[in-house]
Amino acid sequence: MSYVTGDEPAASGCFLCDAAGEADPERLLVVERAERTVTLLNRFPYSSGHVMVAPRRHSDDLAGLSAEEGVALLAATARAISAISEVMQPGGFNVGFNLGRAAGASVDHLHLHVVPRWGGDTNFMPVLADVKVLPEHLEVTARRLREALAGQAG
Numbered sequence: 001m002s003y004v005t006g007d008e009p010a011a012s013g014c015f016l017c018d019a020a021g022e023a024d025p026e027r028l029l030v031v032e033r034a035e036r037t038v039t040l041l042n043r044f045p046y047s048s049g050h051v052m053v054a055p056r057r058h059s060d061d062l063a064g065l066s067a068e069e070g071v072a073l074l075a076a077t078a079r080a081i082s083a084i085s086e087v088m089q090p091g092g093f094n095v096g097f098n099l100g101r102a103a104g105a106s107v108d109h110l111h112l113h114v115v116p117r118w119g120g121d122t123n124f125m126p127v128l129a130d131v132k133v134l135p136e137h138l139e140v141t142a143r144r145l146r147e148a149l150a151g152q153a154g
């Protein structure tokens, strides 16, 4: 359980570049690698099914994304939302960027957070307090989302 024992350092120095690369998708909780994007479960989730969608190219500059990357990012986000909806039936989603360290970005590689929400889950803290039970759940959730995404045109 890498979460409990401490994560291995990212091979490339950026865990999103690792996820976008060819390394083991299961260990990295990758649920989809598309031509221009990678989608993976957040190891420190705000809620069950919390994924991050990133361009495969390392950049922290939203304005510097190409039009193709922007479209691909939004399309991958829509696919993730469809897959999470199919697998987990949330009541809604929060979707957004944290741009810059002051805004909570933990890595200098752009990514969108997709956070499924259920009625009554308004406080993140009970979810975070329960995080120690999540490693197996994360792998099961990743597998289910990977299967749901594989069923969509990518």
Ligand SMILES: [Zn+2]
Pocket: 014, 015, 016, 017, 018, 057, 058, 059, 108, 109
């Ligand atoms: Zn990166």
